[in-house]
Amino acid sequence: MNTETAAGRFGRFGGRYVPETLVPALMELEEAYAAARADPTFDAEVARVLREFVGRPTTLTPARRLTESWGGAHVWLKREDLAHTGAHKINNTVGQVLLAKRMGKQRIIAETGAGQHGVATATACALFGLPCEVYMGALDVERQALNVFRMRALGAVVRPVESGSRTLKDAMNEAMRTWVSQVSDTHYVIGSAAGPHPYPTVVRDFQAIIGKELRTQAQAAFGKLPDAIVACVGGGSNAIGVLHPFIGDASVRLIGVEAGGHGLDSGQHGASLTLGSEGVLHGSRSLVLQDGDGQIQEAHSISAGLDYPGVGPELAHLAKTGRMEVRTATDDEALAAFYEVARMEGILPALETSHAFARGKELARELGVGKYLVINCSGRGDKDVATISARGVPPAVGVKA
Amino acid sequence: MSGDIAKAFARAKARGEGALVAYAMAGDPDLPRSVDVFTALVEGGADIVEVGVAFSDPIADGPVIQGASERALKAGSTLRRVLEEVVPEVHRRCPETPLVIMTYVNVIMAMGEERFAKLARERGVSGAILPDLPPEESGALRATFDAAGVDLIPLCAPTTPRARAEAIAKDARGFVYCVSVAGVTGMRAELPPDLSQRLDLVRNASPVPVVAGFGISSADQARTLSAHADGVVVGSAIVRAAHADGPQAAKALCAEIKRGLKR
Known part of the structure; x- marks a missing residue:
């Protein structure tokens, strides 16, 4: 059963409420994702990494x-x-970073709250050899020292976000602002089944x-x-x-x-x-x-x-x-x-x-x-x-x- | 179509000038004093005024306007209060100048699209710019705005493919807001070299005026762009000047940029 009532819509919810600059990138992602899903070698590659690396x-x-x-x-x-x-976060980051590589993207950005998604993204980037920047609320950087270290150890750059409440929602704002200015060569790995279409679908599928x-x-x-x-x-x-x-x-x-x-x-x-x-x-x-x-x-x-x-x-x-x-x-x-x-x-x-x-x-x-x-x-x-x-x-x- | 916006562009053109669309944040530093800032923009030569309404999560804005949003929210700015306490007074002082609300779609949804459109028109608002509402999501809202006589002004980005840009322009209300750089609002020393070509493309397809915005802060930039656009939007530079040195500084900046727009 599919709850997607139209592309990117779940009843009244979903959609793509983003600045126009990002719309073409989201369309590109939607197309690339559909093509990847139609290609049995992509699913096989994701499955192999989940088995051999994720356990x-x-x-x-x-x-x-x-x-x-x-x-x-x-x-x-x-x-x-x-x-x-x-945590489960690695299921999605492995899939999205493989997708980003397939799309020819040169670098990865992500947001994180507790740091689990940031660690999972940094891990996938280390595994596949892509540079990684993680936006994290400054308050969360203070509260989650262990995961901040793990991300840095994995080679990622952690960028503390000082705006707003200095937590996850502000990290996500800043990651989106960064993506707007670097959208041509950068893939944004969203960790929640949230964000603009096609992210809720992509994250859910992975x-x-x-x-x-x-x-x-x-x-x-x-x-x-x-x-x-x-x-x-x-x-x-x-x-x-x-x-x-x-x-x-x-x-x-x-x-x-x-x-x-x-x-x-x-x-x-x-x-x-x-x-x-x-x-x-x-x-x-x-x-x-x-x-x-x-x-x-x-x-x-x-x-x-x-x-x-x-x-x-x-x-x-x-x-x-x-x-x-x-x-x-x-x-x-x-x-x-x-x-x-x-x-x-x-x-x-x-x-x-x-x-x-x-x-x-x-x-x-x-x-x-x-x-x-x-x-x-x-x-x-x-x-x-x-x-x-x-x-x-x-x-x-x-x-x- | 409200018609007010078209008239403002026509007046500027008749004077041999590009139009200046000037942005400031309602409620920065507080609601009454922001009325003085908006008035100063018009005194400095602004042809259209964008009234910023603060949102807690402004993803399209750089640090200057983010800071203004935080100050405005602390000062108790809300869409309802802006429509009651700021817009009518600015409209009374500057009756010729079209006022355009710039905010995020959630702020409009919370008031109710229909209620906003009706109230805004009654208070003297001519249009609205919602940077997180691309064409695919704007159909129902635009019909509501059309019925009330409020122009929903579309944005076009450097990343927008040609056919999409032309479709946006053909169907535009008020004017087309061409975002000059892939990024957030804020002053830039240099604008992309292909901006003039992009403006020409959009202008060829558009039945309404075309303006360039994001990153523009000087008379020189305005002069260069005015050959390819009907006007420019200046936001962060004005917000910074008003915050640092008050309404007179914002007025002086508008006057300086306006000099760059004289043909």
Whole structure:
């Protein structure tokens, strides 16, 4: 099933709201992408790199202790945290950098929030030998020192962005401004399933490998499709990647979990699907956090990857039409989930991913015993240790201090 | 078509001048004082005034106008207040000069396209420029603006292929805004060498006047371009002058550029 109602449109959402200077480049990208997709050697090359370099397929892991503790559905984890660089972001950057090479582009730019997409882009650029510049909000540069180092170690230039709120949305503004002035020889690797057409489609297609693998693995592991799949939603690349291949399967509940931040009443959250209104941000029409005058509001989340006031247009469409259910988890709930998963399953999930886990227990119980719930474990939490440990560590389990 | 814009170009042409389209940011440094800046632009010789309305995420703007946007938002500028507190007063002081709103599409959507068009026309606005609304996305909005008598002025870029540029020009309202450089707004020491050819191409296809904008800040640049365009847009240089030295500095800059536009 395809939710694309016209080229680049998902119901009311999507489109290409960019300066005229960029329109020809987006048309060129759209054509080049269609040609690449029609060429079996391109798909084969992407598949080869994902297998040999990224380590795909990622495993589907039974979460036995969480299943027992939550007392409901069988819980399984799709392990994107095991992909090279520690998150699903690499699926898209490998595809887009290969596409850029095919298009003859000489350099790569990207934006990043927490730094995972920046690291994944820098990694793909190192692998394929292209220069890479990453725009990152100055505040995020301070908060994510580990990923800033990783990008620099991989040979990328990190450009701190001082404008606006000095976070992801400003990094994306600056990357677009840079692209406008260097559009002829530069490819802009967008990391979210957001931005102007064709980016939401391109990113979704490269990330859909997650859901495609899951279909096969679920059949092998428990003989049927999952009854529900849950993923965290910021811009939405891991969510659309794992959920998209199941849109046509009415028996599969699709659930997105947004950042509730300090609570939905606090005004400090990243819940664009839950509380946003229709608007245009970063090149597409979608649901955005804005005031009554159309000024974009700053989002808040403990996880830098969910700290974004917009969301991809296809997810907005899936949410508005009811195909995807949307829930939220607060900062505190995500932190509690982080330790629960760490101590019950031996996995340190990323703070973004922890939001999906935070709704796991209630979903497992709603589904009930005998059903199957898959949580997309989108990334690992190493990048977040400074944020998390600054709040203190709970005592060890079952060992006298 | 509002007709006001065509008249302003015709007046400049009758005087043997290229038109000066002058931009400043409403609400910089605050709403009342920006009225004085807009008035000064007209006193300095501006034929058309672009009233900038701040947006939180101005992707087409360089550092000078980004800074002005931030100051205007801090000063409480909104589209509604600009239409109530700035536009009517500028229109009262300078009734001959067409006023064109320049902002981003989200600001218009938040007010409602129809409500904006009606209110803007009532208050004395002749046109609008929305740099993040390319032709493919502008159909419905332009029909709404047409019905209200507000010209949606299209942009044409250095990267726009020839056939597309001609199609944009043929269908234009008000004037065609030819972006001189691939990049964001802001002053440039040098303009691309093929700019004059591009302007000639667009001008041949366009039933309405054609202006060049982005990067223009001096009388010399204006003089060079006026052989190939019906006028020039000056934005960042004016915003910088008004911010640093007040309305009189903006007026002096307009007068200087206007000298370059005399044929």
